[in-house]
Amino acid sequence: MSRTLTVGLDGSAVSMAAVHWAAAEASRRGTGLRLLHVWDIRPDVHSPLALTPAEQDRRSDWIPRRAADQVRAAHPALEVATSYVCGDPVEVLCEAAAESELLVIGSRGLGTVAGYVLGSVSLAVAAHAPRPVVFVRGPKEDPGSPGGPAAPQPPGTVVVGVDLTSGSDAVLAFALAHADRHGAAVRAVHSWSPPPFHGAESTPAGHDLTAEVAAAKEAALAEVLEPWRRKFPAVPVTAQCSLGRPAHELVDAAQDAGLVVVGRSARRSPLGAHLGAVAHAVLHHCLAPVAVVPHADV
Structure with a gap:
């Protein structure tokens, strides 16, 4: 198992909250951070309009790269890797958890996690991931905002x-x-x-x-x-x-x-x-x- 924390993200403010939480945690642990975007293999889950393979690649690669730019600005000493995988989200995220110290996913709570309905993908990941999974609540004020580093919070x-x-x-x-x-x-x-x-x-x-x-x-x-x-x-x-x-x-x-x-x-x-x-x-x-x-x- 590598010394890495992995974040599953979809580019939303919710998943960006998870990214920034995981970046701070990786810095404390002295590990690297992997930003993983899963492109669901089902053709109708992202848009009613069909995307070409090249368009899919550009969209999927852009999401983790954009998140990585924000993380590097806030944590310049942190080693950040980006990747995207086309596949079943549960399988991909559980495999990523097995390779990481920790898997982090954004949570809207009372319904969805990282863009998926709680009780399907997120529930399956929580129940079957072989390593610990942290679900991070997203921002309340503007669910559609691109997200950014959260204000420092007391440890609690x-x-x-x-x-x-x-x-x-x-x-x-x-x-x-x-x-x-x-x-x-x-x-x-x-x-x-x-x-x-x-x-x-x-x-x-x-x-x-x-x-x-x-x-x-x-x-x-x-x-x-x-x-x-x-x-x-x-x-x-x-x-x-x-x-x-x-x-x-x-x-x-x-x-x-x-x-x-x-x-x-x-x-x-x-x-x-x-x-x-x-x-x-x-x-x-x-x-x-x-x-x-x-x-x-x-």
Whole structure:
């Protein structure tokens, strides 16, 4: 795997927001940056008018070159490569992710990512990319503007969702390393629901049992976080363990986040995408950039 961050872009303001986020991240990591434009193989997805092969080449090559000019102006020391590929967007982007430290895609949220409908291309990439994928929210004020370097933003807390029933090492490693690079704090969020049979709030016994489960969950979360606190001693880490719906609690906790990190199982299935309800909700509703990190189930 090369030391490169890859951005999938289409020339829109949304994808340009992803470009500038990735350029800043590549500079912090000391990696190169690859700007990748995917020309969809379907003939009717770009324009009702047929384009000649030469026109397609000029259009496809112009988009990453234009983005590269903006990146080089803002980050003159950054090594920037451009490329475009004609092919299936999901396959091309997943292959690019496999060759990169990180894949970054622009996200309009509540509907589309990098110009594609969430639930098709973007959802498939999030669910099947073998490496972490970051979805960056586009600018609000002018969706049709060409985009440009965003104003410097404070690092913001890195909010990470922790699932105590499956592998969390890859997710926490990504979150803590990002926070360490950016001088940010980490908030580890775990939410749980009581077993439905004991009547958690309806009887004294149910209330006591809920309190016992809460204490056990808090202890388990603290145990999971302890080695990461030792590995990244400069990163402040707080734990949020609460009774509630995981997706709802994580979205609420991420209101002022600089980055939200969620995991998804790295298992492969021929039956389609398996992203998970929590990651799906976060991608739809969080305003902050969202990192989806594949992990192995335990």
